[in-house]
Amino acid sequence: MQVVIFRLNDEQFAVETAKVQNISDMMKITKVPKAPKYIRGLINLRGNIISLLNLNLLLDIDNTSENQENIIIISMDEEVVGISVDQVDEVLDVNESMIEAIGDSDRKAYIKGVIKFKDRIVTLVDIDKLILS
Template identity: 55%
Template sequence: MQFVIFKLGEEHFAVETDKILSINDMMTITKVPKSPEYIKGLINLRGSIKSLVDVNLLLNIKSEKEQNNIIILKVDEEEIGISVDEVEEVIDIDEYKLQKLETHNTEGYIKGVIDLEGRLLTVIDIEKLLNH
Protein backbone atom coordinates (compact mmCIF):
# COMPACT_ATOMS: atom_id res chain seq x y z
CA MET A 1 0.00 0.00 0.00
CA GLN A 2 1.26 3.46 -0.82
CA PHE A 3 0.74 6.35 1.59
CA VAL A 4 1.37 10.07 1.73
CA ILE A 5 2.79 11.03 5.13
CA PHE A 6 2.04 14.52 6.43
CA LYS A 7 2.38 16.46 9.66
CA LEU A 8 -0.18 18.41 11.63
CA GLY A 9 1.42 19.99 14.66
CA GLU A 10 3.70 17.34 16.15
CA GLU A 11 1.63 14.41 14.88
CA HIS A 12 2.17 12.33 11.75
CA PHE A 13 -0.70 11.13 9.58
CA ALA A 14 -0.95 8.92 6.53
CA VAL A 15 -3.49 8.79 3.71
CA GLU A 16 -3.61 6.18 0.96
CA THR A 17 -2.46 7.61 -2.35
CA ASP A 18 -5.40 6.23 -4.34
CA LYS A 19 -7.54 9.20 -3.17
CA ILE A 20 -4.85 11.83 -3.85
CA LEU A 21 -4.78 13.78 -7.09
CA SER A 22 -1.92 16.18 -6.34
CA ILE A 23 0.23 17.80 -3.66
CA ASN A 24 0.74 21.54 -3.96
CA ASP A 25 2.43 24.39 -2.17
CA MET A 26 0.18 26.76 -0.24
CA MET A 27 -1.53 29.30 -2.47
CA THR A 28 -3.90 32.24 -2.20
CA ILE A 29 -7.07 31.36 -0.31
CA THR A 30 -10.31 33.27 -0.94
CA LYS A 31 -12.48 33.37 2.19
CA VAL A 32 -16.14 32.43 1.85
CA PRO A 33 -18.53 34.40 4.08
CA LYS A 34 -20.80 32.31 6.35
CA SER A 35 -19.07 29.06 5.43
CA PRO A 36 -18.53 26.41 8.14
CA GLU A 37 -15.50 27.05 10.35
CA TYR A 38 -13.59 24.05 8.93
CA ILE A 39 -13.76 25.51 5.37
CA LYS A 40 -10.71 27.75 5.00
CA GLY A 41 -11.97 29.07 1.68
CA LEU A 42 -11.56 28.48 -2.03
CA ILE A 43 -8.41 27.99 -4.07
CA ASN A 44 -7.83 28.34 -7.80
CA LEU A 45 -5.80 25.37 -8.98
CA ARG A 46 -4.88 25.72 -12.65
CA GLY A 47 -8.23 27.38 -13.43
CA SER A 48 -10.31 24.97 -11.35
CA ILE A 49 -11.95 26.23 -8.14
CA LYS A 50 -11.75 23.88 -5.15
CA SER A 51 -12.87 24.05 -1.52
CA LEU A 52 -10.05 24.04 1.02
CA VAL A 53 -10.73 22.22 4.29
CA ASP A 54 -8.79 22.88 7.50
CA VAL A 55 -8.13 19.27 8.50
CA ASN A 56 -6.69 20.46 11.86
CA LEU A 57 -10.19 21.47 12.94
CA LEU A 58 -11.72 18.17 11.78
CA LEU A 59 -9.10 16.20 13.72
CA ASN A 60 -9.21 18.62 16.68
CA ILE A 61 -5.47 19.35 16.52
CA LYS A 62 -4.04 22.61 17.77
CA SER A 63 -1.13 23.69 15.61
CA GLU A 64 0.60 27.03 15.58
CA LYS A 65 2.78 26.02 12.64
CA GLU A 66 2.37 27.56 9.25
CA GLN A 67 0.64 25.27 6.79
CA ASN A 68 2.85 24.82 3.75
CA ASN A 69 1.06 22.22 1.61
CA ILE A 70 -2.31 21.46 0.12
CA ILE A 71 -3.31 17.89 -0.73
CA ILE A 72 -5.97 17.66 -3.44
CA LEU A 73 -8.23 14.63 -2.94
CA LYS A 74 -11.05 12.99 -4.86
CA VAL A 75 -13.94 12.42 -2.43
CA ASP A 76 -17.35 11.32 -3.68
CA GLU A 77 -16.64 12.57 -7.22
CA GLU A 78 -15.65 15.99 -5.84
CA GLU A 79 -12.14 17.41 -5.72
CA ILE A 80 -11.33 18.93 -2.31
CA GLY A 81 -8.14 20.37 -0.88
CA ILE A 82 -6.93 19.85 2.68
CA SER A 83 -4.31 22.12 4.20
CA VAL A 84 -1.50 20.43 6.13
CA ASP A 85 1.60 21.71 7.89
CA GLU A 86 3.96 19.70 5.73
CA VAL A 87 3.90 16.73 3.36
CA GLU A 88 6.92 14.64 4.32
CA GLU A 89 7.04 11.72 1.92
CA VAL A 90 5.26 9.15 -0.20
CA ILE A 91 6.12 5.59 0.82
CA ASP A 92 5.14 1.99 0.30
CA ILE A 93 4.16 0.21 3.51
CA ASP A 94 3.18 -3.44 3.76
CA GLU A 95 -0.45 -3.82 4.75
CA TYR A 96 0.44 -6.18 7.60
CA LYS A 97 2.17 -3.26 9.40
CA LEU A 98 -1.15 -1.46 9.78
CA GLN A 99 -2.39 -2.09 13.32
CA LYS A 100 -6.16 -1.76 13.64
CA LEU A 101 -7.61 0.14 16.59
CA GLU A 102 -11.01 -1.49 16.81
CA THR A 103 -11.43 -1.00 20.57
CA HIS A 104 -10.55 2.71 20.64
CA ASN A 105 -11.79 3.77 17.23
CA THR A 106 -14.96 5.59 18.17
CA GLU A 107 -14.65 8.10 15.33
CA GLY A 108 -14.63 5.58 12.49
CA TYR A 109 -12.25 7.57 10.27
CA ILE A 110 -9.08 6.18 11.87
CA LYS A 111 -8.02 3.05 9.99
CA GLY A 112 -5.19 2.26 12.40
CA VAL A 113 -1.61 3.13 13.20
CA ILE A 114 1.72 2.21 11.66
CA ASP A 115 4.97 2.17 13.60
CA LEU A 116 7.48 3.43 11.05
CA GLU A 117 10.96 3.34 12.54
CA GLY A 118 9.79 4.81 15.84
CA ARG A 119 7.36 7.29 14.27
CA LEU A 120 3.71 6.54 14.92
CA LEU A 121 1.58 7.29 11.87
CA THR A 122 -2.17 7.60 12.27
CA VAL A 123 -3.78 6.26 9.08
CA ILE A 124 -7.00 8.11 8.34
CA ASP A 125 -9.84 7.27 5.99
CA ILE A 126 -10.06 10.70 4.43
CA GLU A 127 -13.50 10.10 2.88
CA LYS A 128 -15.03 9.21 6.24
CA LEU A 129 -13.34 12.18 7.89
CA LEU A 130 -14.56 14.69 5.27
CA ASN A 131 -18.07 13.21 5.27
CA HIS A 132 -18.19 13.13 9.09
Protein backbone atom coordinates (compact mmCIF):
# COMPACT_ATOMS: atom_id res chain seq x y z
CA MET A 1 0.00 0.00 0.00
CA GLN A 2 1.19 3.51 -0.76
CA VAL A 3 0.54 6.40 1.63
CA VAL A 4 0.94 10.17 1.62
CA ILE A 5 2.55 11.32 4.86
CA PHE A 6 1.69 14.82 6.06
CA ARG A 7 2.14 16.94 9.14
CA LEU A 8 -0.35 18.63 11.46
CA ASN A 9 1.48 20.55 14.18
CA ASP A 10 4.26 18.19 15.27
CA GLU A 11 2.40 14.97 14.47
CA GLN A 12 2.66 12.94 11.28
CA PHE A 13 -0.38 11.36 9.67
CA ALA A 14 -0.95 9.32 6.52
CA VAL A 15 -3.74 8.67 4.04
CA GLU A 16 -3.78 6.01 1.35
CA THR A 17 -2.73 7.33 -2.06
CA ALA A 18 -5.68 5.46 -3.58
CA LYS A 19 -7.89 8.20 -2.07
CA VAL A 20 -5.62 11.09 -3.06
CA GLN A 21 -6.47 12.81 -6.31
CA ASN A 22 -4.04 15.72 -6.08
CA ILE A 23 -1.71 17.67 -3.78
CA SER A 24 -1.67 21.44 -4.17
CA ASP A 25 -0.11 24.46 -2.57
CA MET A 26 -2.42 26.55 -0.41
CA MET A 27 -4.71 28.75 -2.49
CA LYS A 28 -7.35 31.41 -2.00
CA ILE A 29 -10.13 30.18 0.29
CA THR A 30 -13.64 31.61 -0.04
CA LYS A 31 -15.41 31.58 3.33
CA VAL A 32 -18.93 30.13 3.51
CA PRO A 33 -21.29 31.96 5.89
CA LYS A 34 -22.92 29.75 8.55
CA ALA A 35 -20.96 26.66 7.44
CA PRO A 36 -19.92 24.16 10.13
CA LYS A 37 -16.63 25.08 11.83
CA TYR A 38 -14.76 22.17 10.26
CA ILE A 39 -15.36 23.65 6.78
CA ARG A 40 -12.67 26.24 6.11
CA GLY A 41 -14.38 27.34 2.91
CA LEU A 42 -14.37 26.65 -0.81
CA ILE A 43 -11.45 26.50 -3.22
CA ASN A 44 -11.37 26.64 -7.01
CA LEU A 45 -9.18 23.88 -8.38
CA ARG A 46 -8.94 24.19 -12.16
CA GLY A 47 -12.59 25.27 -12.44
CA ASN A 48 -13.91 22.76 -9.89
CA ILE A 49 -15.34 24.17 -6.66
CA ILE A 50 -14.25 21.98 -3.75
CA SER A 51 -15.03 22.14 -0.01
CA LEU A 52 -11.89 22.59 2.09
CA LEU A 53 -12.04 20.84 5.45
CA ASN A 54 -10.09 21.72 8.57
CA LEU A 55 -8.52 18.38 9.46
CA ASN A 56 -7.25 19.75 12.76
CA LEU A 57 -10.83 20.21 13.96
CA LEU A 58 -11.96 16.84 12.65
CA LEU A 59 -9.10 15.06 14.45
CA ASP A 60 -9.35 17.31 17.53
CA ILE A 61 -5.78 18.60 17.19
CA ASP A 62 -4.84 22.11 18.31
CA ASN A 63 -4.37 24.36 15.31
CA THR A 64 -1.37 26.32 16.54
CA SER A 65 0.13 26.55 13.08
CA GLU A 66 -1.36 29.22 10.85
CA ASN A 67 1.11 28.24 8.13
CA GLN A 68 -0.77 25.42 6.47
CA GLU A 69 1.06 25.13 3.17
CA ASN A 70 -0.63 22.27 1.35
CA ILE A 71 -4.03 20.96 0.36
CA ILE A 72 -4.59 17.26 -0.24
CA ILE A 73 -7.50 16.66 -2.61
CA ILE A 74 -9.33 13.50 -1.56
CA SER A 75 -11.69 11.58 -3.86
CA MET A 76 -14.33 9.43 -2.16
CA ASP A 77 -17.11 7.73 -4.05
CA GLU A 78 -18.49 10.61 -6.12
CA GLU A 79 -17.39 13.43 -3.81
CA VAL A 80 -14.15 15.38 -3.89
CA VAL A 81 -12.97 17.39 -0.87
CA GLY A 82 -9.78 19.10 0.16
CA ILE A 83 -8.04 18.84 3.52
CA SER A 84 -5.63 21.51 4.65
CA VAL A 85 -2.36 20.29 6.18
CA ASP A 86 0.74 22.01 7.49
CA GLN A 87 3.03 20.21 5.09
CA VAL A 88 3.14 17.11 2.88
CA ASP A 89 6.32 15.22 3.77
CA GLU A 90 6.54 12.23 1.46
CA VAL A 91 4.88 9.36 -0.38
CA LEU A 92 5.94 5.90 0.80
CA ASP A 93 5.24 2.27 0.12
CA VAL A 94 4.15 0.63 3.36
CA ASN A 95 3.95 -3.07 4.02
CA GLU A 96 0.60 -4.02 5.62
CA SER A 97 2.54 -5.78 8.40
CA MET A 98 3.95 -2.40 9.50
CA ILE A 99 0.45 -1.18 10.43
CA GLU A 100 -0.52 -1.86 14.04
CA ALA A 101 -3.96 -1.46 15.57
CA ILE A 102 -4.26 1.03 18.39
CA GLY A 103 -6.02 0.76 21.73
CA ASP A 104 -9.11 2.65 22.80
CA SER A 105 -8.98 6.38 22.21
CA ASP A 106 -11.34 9.20 21.26
CA ARG A 107 -10.07 9.18 17.68
CA LYS A 108 -10.19 5.42 17.24
CA ALA A 109 -13.12 5.47 14.80
CA TYR A 110 -11.09 7.59 12.38
CA ILE A 111 -7.78 5.82 12.79
CA LYS A 112 -6.91 2.65 10.88
CA GLY A 113 -3.77 2.17 12.95
CA VAL A 114 -0.22 3.38 13.35
CA ILE A 115 2.66 2.77 11.00
CA LYS A 116 5.86 2.07 12.93
CA PHE A 117 9.07 3.13 11.27
CA LYS A 118 12.50 2.82 12.89
CA ASP A 119 12.65 6.51 13.76
CA ARG A 120 8.98 7.55 14.07
CA ILE A 121 5.34 6.59 14.32
CA VAL A 122 2.80 7.80 11.76
CA THR A 123 -0.97 7.67 12.35
CA LEU A 124 -2.93 6.16 9.44
CA VAL A 125 -6.23 8.04 9.02
CA ASP A 126 -9.33 6.29 7.69
CA ILE A 127 -10.38 9.26 5.61
CA ASP A 128 -13.77 7.74 4.61
CA LYS A 129 -14.89 7.35 8.23
CA LEU A 130 -13.52 10.74 9.16
CA ILE A 131 -15.23 12.73 6.43
CA LEU A 132 -18.44 10.76 5.99
CA SER A 133 -19.29 10.64 9.71
